[in-house]
Amino acid sequence: MHIAKKITLLFAILSAVIISLLSGFVWYFSNEFAFEDFYKRLEARVNIAAQIKLVEDENNEAYSKMRRQYLEHLPSEKEYVLKADTNTHPTVDTDDVLPKIFYDRIKDGKMARYRKENHFYAGKYFEINKQGYIVIIAANDPFGFRELKDLQKILIAGFFLSIILSFIVGWKFSHYTLEPLRNIIKSMKKIKAENLHLRLDVKSYGGDEMSELAQTFNNMLNRLETAFETQNNFISNASHELRTPLTIISGEVELAMAAEMGSKEHIQALGKIKSEADRLEHILTSLLGLAQSGFNGKVQPREEVRMDELLWEIKDAVSQVHPESKIELDLNKLPEDEAAVTLKANKNLLKLAITNIVSNACKYSDFKPVSVKLESNNNLLSIAVVDQGIGIPQDDIQHIFEPFFRASNTNNFKGYGIGLPLSLNIIRLHRGSIGIKTQEGLGTEIKVMLPIN
Structure with missing residues (x-):
């Protein structure tokens, strides 16, 4: 039985009980005092x-x-x-x-x-x-007795009429009350795998439990969309990206087998094999991290993390990989309250995400100074990474978070196009967001926003 019918039936039964009690009350006292x-x-x-x-x-x-x-x-x-x-x-x-x-x-x-x-x-x-x-x-007493009989008829007729009216009112009431739920169901039926970008309009349901339900569905759709995108990107790009180094390795192995042992061609072929094998390992590691960072429903272990301390760790980590990097931390606007810069997060994943952003800033600016600024405002932490690098062409900005996409002006830089998509997935896991402001030839600013609570 549908909820609307259950509500209507329950409303009619409750009305019948109340009306019968009221009618009995009226009849009893009328019978007592009428004569x-x-x-x-x-x-x-x-x-x-x-x-x-x-x-x-x-x-x-x-x-x-x-x-x-x-x-x-x-x-x-x-x-x-x-x-x-x-x-x-x-x-x-x-x-x-x-x-x-x-x-x-x-x-x-x-x-x-x-x-x-x-x-x-x-x-x-x-x-x-x-x-x-x-x-x-x-x-x-014919008059009083007749009046009592008339009252009895009125009460009986009123009882059945009230039941009919309560049934109609109950049906209208249930229909009105469940209308937002029906709208949510209709909207959810329209959302399929090919249009997961669609969302429910939370504002149209007011500020009650229905809007909370709509927001819950939207959060679920966000996780589903990210998981679908991660899976689709992994499947569509993995075969292409993995086939290239494997083809090169196979070709170099054939050259090494044909060349004289210890010759220059033999050594070059083995070096190429080593280089492509390292590249293949890096691609596989990045793909695995990209797949695991999606919204797969698993609970990630979290701990209390102080972002100022984490940024120092990130600076040291990037400096170890790129000793020529120049990273400047700006912590001047931090509040004295330690809780304002502390959030519950998966430290390793969050460190990986921000490290990718800072490392890209150093690499694509030819290791010019990179500024990392941390601010806390209204239970929101922001990490702004500003470089003086090559910037991103306007036509490429909308694609930079797609796996394996690389901007048209990055041919002189080594990379695989996985760092930023991986960072975006990790930031989304922490209910954060990433904003970007760039100008080709002048530099790029990437701002990460993370809720403290």
Whole structure:
């Protein structure tokens, strides 16, 4: 059963329970108090009848005349007066058999009441001159009884009408409430492997749980897109990049086999084989790192990392590989609070990502001074790497994060086009972003943004 139908059914059931309780409440108290006025009229007649019939008073005739003239005669009104003992009251021969509790109340000296359908009784015990009497007045109340019956019909009709209305309102309510969810489902059905770049519009769902659900789907799509891109790039580029050094190695092996042992051609062939084997190892290592850095759902081990200390380590690491590099660290704008420069991260992966960026800056600037600036602002760390190198042509900027892509002006520099894509994947793993600002011939600035929390 769909959620909308479940909500509608539950809403209708709850409404039915509430309405039935309310109707029962109204019916009970209406039944209790609807005839209160009529009972009081009967009780007044009981007292008047006792005064006229039992008490010897010279004004009784006047009382009787006034009663006939000014006190209305109730429908089917009957009067019963008979002698009785205080301990054993006789049963009055009325139209209906009155219950024992009625006579018990009379015995206790109280005004007794009884109703059967539309026939009402009121009675009381009087003692006149040491003689006991029972006075009972009986009458019908057609108007009150009819009103109660009409109320019963109204409550029953209102109950069924309310159930129908609650079902309609519940259906509309569930349809309105689940409309954002249906929109999310429709949008998600449109997203397939070939258009993973599409995202849900979080703002259109307001700031409630639906927008949180949409944002969760977007985060999942980010991970899926990165994983798909990583896999596709790995498959599409690995065969091409690996085939070239393998072809060269095979050719050089044939030359070495044909050449005289120890000759110049033999030594050159072995050197070429060694060079291409090193190149092949580097490509394989980079491809493996690129594949493992994708959003594969695995939990990466993380630790508290101070970025200023990590930058010093990165400077030392790059200097060991490229002793001629000139890296200047700018830490002047760091706050005194240590927590402002500390984040939870996979230290080795993060070090690899930033090392690739700094190493590229040194290499493509012919080892001119490279500035690395660290800032902390609003729970966000930024690492800006600025070089004075060859820059990137405008037409190539959109492709620099594609695996194995190299800018058109990098032919004089050795590289494989894997460093920046690998860095981007690692930064994304840490929920960060990379921005780039460059001008061909003047230099490049790459800024890495990482959330502290």
